[in-house]
Amino acid sequence: MTYESTITVKAKSAPGVTLLVNRMSFARRLELMRRIRRLAHEAQLPETADEAEEKMDAALLAFELDRIYVTWGVREVRGLEIDGAPATPQTLADAGPEALFREALATVKASGGLGGARGGQHG
Numbered sequence: 001m002t003y004e005s006t007i008t009v010k011a012k013s014a015p016g017v018t019l020l021v022n023r024m025s026f027a028r029r030l031e032l033m034r035r036i037r038r039l040a041h042e043a044q045l046p047e048t049a050d051e052a053e054e055k056m057d058a059a060l061l062a063f064e065l066d067r068i069y070v071t072w073g074v075r076e077v078r079g080l081e082i083d084g085a086p087a088t089p090q091t092l093a094d095a096g097p098e099a100l101f102r103e104a105l106a107t108v109k110a111s112g113g114l115g116g117a118r119g120g121q122h123g
Helices: 026-042 050-072 089-095 098-113
Strands: 006-010 018-022 075-076
Touching: 006 098, 018 050, 018 098, 026 050, 050 075, 050 089, 050 098, 075 098, 089 098
Parallel strands: none
Antiparallel strands: 006 018, 018 075
8 A cells, every 4th residue: 555645736826836745644734733722722811802903803713723723734826926035834823815824724724634723704
């Protein structure tokens, strides 16, 4: 048996770009859970937050989770330069095309069996 720990996906939103996405493994799931747990602890709301503030905090948390999923799940971005340098998962999240970021997010969630997650839809 041969097992590849990544899948290669040609981006639909950015012709010529290929994403190398990590497959889920026991250790990777554990790592993801630790990152998410750490973020959840940091995001605990103070008792005095009003409804608008709570909604804003919830939206910020969702965006931070999306960033974690992409930087955790995308191993490599091929065929894209951002500001003159080869793209990385981090630069894709920081300054890359949002449509490609959302596509990478959906791919990571689908390949990792994370379909119960929000899927990158905010608002």
